[in-house]
Amino acid sequence: MCGIVGVTGRADAQSVLVEGLRRLEYRGYDSAGVCVAGPDGALATERAAGKVAALSDKLGARGGLAGLSGIAHTRWATHGAAEERNAHPHRAGRVALVHNGIIENHGALKAELMAEGRVFVSDTDSEVVAHLFDAALDQHADPHDAWRAVIDRLKGAFALAAVSETAPGLVFGARKAAPLLAALGPGTGYIASDAMALPEDAATLIYLEDGDTVVVGAGSADVRDAQGRPAQRKQAAGPGVFGRVDKGPFRHFMEKEIHEQPEVVGRTIAAYVHLADGAVNLPAKVDFAAMNRLLIVACGTAAYAGMVARYWFESLAGLPTEVDIASEFRYRDPAFSPGDAALFISQSGETADPLEALRLCKAAGLVTIALTNTAHSTMAREADIVLPTLAGPEIGVASTKAFTCQLSALAALAIAAGAQRGRMDAQAVKGAIADLSAAPRLMGEALSLRQGVDALALDLARSDIVLFLGRNSLFPLALEGALKLKEISYIHAEGYPAGELKHGPIALIEEGVAVIVLAPMDALFDKTRSSIEQVRARGARVIAVADAAAAVALEDQSALTLVTPDAGRLATPLVMAVAVQLIAYLTAVHKGTDVDQPRNLAKSVTVE
Numbered sequence: 001m002c003g004i005v006g007v008t009g010r011a012d013a014q015s016v017l018v019e020g021l022r023r024l025e026y027r028g029y030d031s032a033g034v035c036v037a038g039p040d041g042a043l044a045t046e047r048a049a050g051k052v053a054a055l056s057d058k059l060g061a062r063g064g065l066a067g068l069s070g071i072a073h074t075r076w077a078t079h080g081a082a083e084e085r086n087a088h089p090h091r092a093g094r095v096a097l098v099h100n101g102i103i104e105n106h107g108a109l110k111a112e113l114m115a116e117g118r119v120f121v122s123d124t125d126s127e128v129v130a131h132l133f134d135a136a137l138d139q140h141a142d143p144h145d146a147w148r149a150v151i152d153r154l155k156g157a158f159a160l161a162a163v164s165e166t167a168p169g170l171v172f173g174a175r176k177a178a179p180l181l182a183a184l185g186p187g188t189g190y191i192a193s194d195a196m197a198l199p200e201d202a203a204t205l206i207y208l209e210d211g212d213t214v215v216v217g218a219g220s221a222d223v224r225d226a227q228g229r230p231a232q233r234k235q236a237a238g239p240g241v242f243g244r245v246d247k248g249p250f251r252h253f254m255e256k257e258i259h260e261q262p263e264v265v266g267r268t269i270a271a272y273v274h275l276a277d278g279a280v281n282l283p284a285k286v287d288f289a290a291m292n293r294l295l296i297v298a299c300g301t302a303a304y305a306g307m308v309a310r311y312w313f314e315s316l317a318g319l320p321t322e323v324d325i326a327s328e329f330r331y332r333d334p335a336f337s338p339g340d341a342a343l344f345i346s347q348s349g350e351t352a353d354p355l356e357a358l359r360l361c362k363a364a365g366l367v368t369i370a371l372t373n374t375a376h377s378t379m380a381r382e383a384d385i386v387l388p389t390l391a392g393p394e395i396g397v398a399s400t401k402a403f404t405c406q407l408s409a410l411a412a413l414a415i416a417a418g419a420q421r422g423r424m425d426a427q428a429v430k431g432a433i434a435d436l437s438a439a440p441r442l443m444g445e446a447l448s449l450r451q452g453v454d455a456l457a458l459d460l461a462r463s464d465i466v467l468f469l470g471r472n473s474l475f476p477l478a479l480e481g482a483l484k485l486k487e488i489s490y491i492h493a494e495g496y497p498a499g500e501l502k503h504g505p506i507a508l509i510e511e512g513v514a515v516i517v518l519a520p521m522d523a524l525f526d527k528t529r530s531s532i533e534q535v536r537a538r539g540a541r542v543i544a545v546a547d548a549a550a551a552v553a554l555e556d557q558s559a560l561t562l563v564t565p566d567a568g569r570l571a572t573p574l575v576m577a578v579a580v581q582l583i584a585y586l587t588a589v590h591k592g593t594d595v596d597q598p599r600n601l602a603k604s605v606t607v608e
C-alpha cells in the first residue's frame with residue numbers, strides 16, 4: 001500500500017531515498033516525503049502531495065537535503081486525505097517516522113498523548129507513533145529499548161521506519177503483517193518495503209519477521225524479536241543491479257508487461273513441464289492424489305486466475321475445487337474437511353487478506369500452497385509449499401503478465417493433478433502439455449490484434465458501461481476483462497456468465513451498449529451465439545473475441561470481431577487475456593487516464 005525506504009552511511013542519502021521511492025511508487029502515490037539527518041544531526045523534512053516527481057521538484061527548489069541517513073515514504077492514503085499535511089514522514093519533537101499499514105489502537109494512544117499536552121497536526125494514525133517514540137526516548141537510555149517499548153504498544157498491521165536526533169546515524173524499523181526488510185552494504189545500512197528499492201551496494205538482505213524491530217547503522221543491524229530478544233534472521237544476497245526496471249521503448253509499464261507475456265509465460269511453463277519429453281516437472285512436490293478438495297483463495301485478478309483453474313482441476317483431474325475471495329473466506333468460518341488443501345495465488349505475496357486466510361488454513365492443519373511472483377514474500381515464507389510464477393517485476397498496477405503466468409502455472413498443476421489422480425494417461429498429459437506450450441507463440445500472435453483494438457478503443461472510451469460475457473473457463477476471463485477496463489479507464493464494466501444474461505443483466509442492454517463476448521469455437525459456441533443474438537436484438541453493439549471458425553460463424557452477428565489465433569482449451573484463456581488487456585489498455589490511453597498508476601489504487605493491498 002505504501003512504500004518505505006531508510007538509509008544510513010550514504011553521503012548521497014537523499015538521492016538513494018528518492019530513487020528508492022521511484023521504484024516503490026507502484027505501491028502507492030498519493031503523496032511522498034523524505035527526512036534526512038544533516039551533518040549536525042538535525043532532521044530536515046520535505047513532503048509533497050502527488051507523486052515522487054512533485055517531491056523531487058520541491059527538493060530541487062530548496063537545493064536538496066544534505067546528510068548521511070534518513071527515511072522516505074510514498075503513500076496510499078488509509079487515514080487522512082491525500083494532502084501534504086497527511087504526507088509522511090511525520091515529525092514529533094526529535095523524531096521523524098514513516099508508516100505503512102493501520103494502527104488499530106491509534107485513537108486511544110492519541111487521547112493519552114494529547115492529555116500529556118502533545119499537539120497533532122495531521123489526521124493520520126501514523127503521527128501517533130512518532131509522538132510515542134519521541135516520548136519513549138526520554139524513558140530509555142538505549143534507543144532500541146525505547147523503540148521496542150513503542151512497538152509493543154501498537155495493535156494492527158504495520159511496517160514502520162524512524163530516525164531521531166538523539167540517535168544520529170541510526171534508522172529504526174519494525175514490521176507486523178506488512179512487508180519490511182533490512183539490508184547491509186559496506187559501511188551502509190538500509191530498510192525497505194521491497195528489495196527492489198535498494199541500491200546496488202545493498203549486498204545482504206535481512207528478512208525481518210512479524211513482530212521484529214531492527215536498528216540499522218552504517219554496516220550493522222540489531223534485530224530483536226517480538227519478545228525483545230536478539231534474533232538472527234534469514235539472509236540472502238541483495239538485488240544487485242536489480243532489474244533496472246524501466247519502460248524500454250514502451251509508453252507505459254503496462255504496455256511493456258503486456259508485450260513481455262510470450263517470454264515470461266514461456267519461462268513459467270518451462271519451470272513446470274519438460275517440453276522435450278512432454279511430461280510435467282513441478283518446481284516443488286505437490287501431492288494431488290492425497291487431496292479430497294482444493295480450496296483456492298486470492299484477491300482481484302489473482303482470484304480470476306483461480307476461477308479459470310477450477311475448471312481445469314475439476315475437468316482434467318476430477319479434483320473438487322472451490323475458489324474464494326480471500327476477504328470473504330477468512331471471515332466465513334469455512335467448514336474444513338480431512339484431505340482439504342489450500343492454494344493461495346498472489347503476485348506480490350503480501351496482500352493482507354490471502355495472508356490471513358493462509359494463516360487460518362495453516363492453523364486448521366491444511367497443506368498450504370502459495371503460487372506467487374515474489375520469491376521472498378511473506379506468503380512464500382509462510383506457506384508449506386511455494387510455487388513460482390516467473391513474470392519478473394510487474395510495475396503496472398493493473399496485473400497482466402502475472403495473471404497469464406499464474407494461468408500457465410495453474411494449467412501445469414491441473415495436468416499434474418490429472419496424472420497423479422489417474423485421470424490422465426501419458427498420452428493425455430502429452431496432449432495437454434502441447435496445448436499449453438503453444439500459448440507463448442499464440443499470445444505473441446495475439447499482440448497483433450492491437451491495430452483492430454485501437455479503433456474499437458476510441459469508441460469504447462466514450463462508453464458509460466461495457467459488459468463482458470464468457471462461458472466456462474472464459475467466464476472468469478470476462479470478469480478479468482471488466483476489471484482491467486474499469487481499473488485503468490474508470491469506465492464502469494461488468495463481467496457475466498453469458499448464460500446469466502436472462503436472469504437480470506439483460507435489462508442493462510439498450511441501443512449502443514457495448515458488449516464484449518469471448519466466443520471461441522468450442523462445445524458451448526452455439527449457446528454463446530444465442531447470447532449474442534439476445535443482446536443484439538436489444539440494440540447492443542457486440543464486439544466478439546473469437547477464433548477464426550467462430551469469427552466466420554459470427555460475421556453477421558458482431559459489429560466487430562477480434563480474431564484470435566486458434567488455441568487449445570488450456571491456451572485459449574491465455575490468448576484471450578491478451579485481447580482483453582489490449583482493449584483495456586488502449587481504451588485507457590484514449591481516455592488519457594494514468595495507466596500505470598490509476599487513481600485510488602495501489603499495486604499491493606497490504607492492509608484490509
Ligand code: AGP
Binds near residue numbers: 301347487
Ligand atoms: C489487478 O489488476 C489488480 N490491480 C488487483 O486486483 C490485484 O490482482 C489484487 O490486488 C491481488 O494482488 P496480488 O496478486 O498481489 O495478491
